Amino acid sequence: MTAVVEATDVAKTYGETVALSSASLSVEAGEVYALIGPNGAGKTTLVRALTGTTVPDSGSVRVLEGEPTAIDRDRLGVLPQDFSPPDRLTARELLTYYAGLYDDPRDPDDVLADVGLVDASNTWYENLSGGQQRRACVGATLVNDPDVLVLDEPTTGIDPAGRRTIWRLIEALTERGTTVLLTTHDMAEAERLADRVGLLADGALIAQGTPAALVADHAGSSRLAIETDADPQAFEDLAYPVVASGESDSKPHRRRQPDTIVVQDIEPADIGVVVDYLEGNDLEYSGLTWAEPDLEDVYLALADSTERERTTKMGTETDADAEDAPQTGETA
Numbered sequence: 001m002t003a004v005v006e007a008t009d010v011a012k013t014y015g016e017t018v019a020l021s022s023a024s025l026s027v028e029a030g031e032v033y034a035l036i037g038p039n040g041a042g043k044t045t046l047v048r049a050l051t052g053t054t055v056p057d058s059g060s061v062r063v064l065e066g067e068p069t070a071i072d073r074d075r076l077g078v079l080p081q082d083f084s085p086p087d088r089l090t091a092r093e094l095l096t097y098y099a100g101l102y103d104d105p106r107d108p109d110d111v112l113a114d115v116g117l118v119d120a121s122n123t124w125y126e127n128l129s130g131g132q133q134r135r136a137c138v139g140a141t142l143v144n145d146p147d148v149l150v151l152d153e154p155t156t157g158i159d160p161a162g163r164r165t166i167w168r169l170i171e172a173l174t175e176r177g178t179t180v181l182l183t184t185h186d187m188a189e190a191e192r193l194a195d196r197v198g199l200l201a202d203g204a205l206i207a208q209g210t211p212a213a214l215v216a217d218h219a220g221s222s223r224l225a226i227e228t229d230a231d232p233q234a235f236e237d238l239a240y241p242v243v244a245s246g247e248s249d250s251k252p253h254r255r256r257q258p259d260t261i262v263v264q265d266i267e268p269a270d271i272g273v274v275v276d277y278l279e280g281n282d283l284e285y286s287g288l289t290w291a292e293p294d295l296e297d298v299y300l301a302l303a304d305s306t307e308r309e310r311t312t313k314m315g316t317e318t319d320a321d322a323e324d325a326p327q328t329g330e331t332a
């Protein structure tokens with residue numbers, strides 16, 4: 001397989017902020033690779049390094065086997081996160097304008113149809129809804145029928161139906177061999193579209209793999225959530241691991257909701273065992289929900305712990321700063 005998009009040990013610092021510490025990834029021809037990770041993890045910085053709009057402090061990037069700044073622009077489509085086209089162009093004029101930048105562009109009306117904007121084609125960009133604007137921006141990346149598509153949060157702000165339009169579009173493109181690197185906060189999007197997912201946290205790729213492999217390695221087991229006010233100790237004799245996860249005490253302003261007991265490692269065929277246990281022990285419950293682990297669980301297992309470490313560290317630093325700061329009545 002040929003690496004079409006490649007980052008090797010990319011590092012980038014802004015002042016004291018380490019945006020990327022050492023990030024390496026490789027996207028093969030025809031693959032969809034999704035970068036996920038918390039706000040500020042470095043996703044956009046990596047995308048910018050890969051598309052030549054920022055220069056890494058160290059490490060190397062290659063796109064279509066060349067420097068990002070030297071590649072044939074006809075072959076690349078890039079949607080920056082903050083892409084902001086002129087307000088007083090209609091959706092059609094916008095795509096026509098971008099189509100005019102290429103030697104052999106697609107028909108802008110076909111692209112408008114692809115992104116579901118035919119009915120809004122004569123509306124000024126500034127009067128399109130937020131989701132329609134994002135669709136127009138996605139359309140602008142498609143006018144040159146690129147071989148490589150880099151999309152930084154393509155579906156942010158787009159409604160669920162529109163998101164599916166964009167997903168189907170990306171799927172159709174990949175069927176024709178387009179290579180796609182995208183960033184997203186939508187785990188369903190990553191799970192549906194991506195052949196491989198990379199999880200960035202604090203400037204480093206802490207996990208990469210197919211969604212299925214990441215789920216198998218990091219997401220834990222299938223589980224059954226029981227909505228009940230029963231005492232967690234009442235579940236001690238159940239033959240499965242059980243954890244209590246109640247929020248009602250921490251949100252006293254809300255109407256009291258039942259707490260949740262989560263039974264882990266349980267397959268659907270064994271739900272009856274739990275129901276029998278509940279009934280045999282007179283434990284009242286208002287709902288049962290079984291769930292398979294998914295990419296969101298991977299995210300929560302890996303990124304949440306780095307987020308907690310970061311906030312704990314920030315809290316410690318703030319405490320230390322407060323100790324260093326002059327006390328009331330002291331002079332600096």
Ligand SMILES: Nc1ncnc2c1ncn2[C@@H]1O[C@H](COP(=O)(O)OP(=O)(O)OP(=O)(O)O)[C@@H](O)[C@H]1O
Pocket residue numbers: 014017018019037038039040041042043044045046081
């Ligand atoms: N031009 C810049 N100047 C200063 N700091 C920057 C700049 N670009 C990014 N950063 C910082 O680098 C870190 C990584 O930012 P980046 O935008 O790459 O994160 P991200 O993962 O894309 O976040 P989000 O999910 O919120 O879009 C952040 O702390 C950000 O504030």
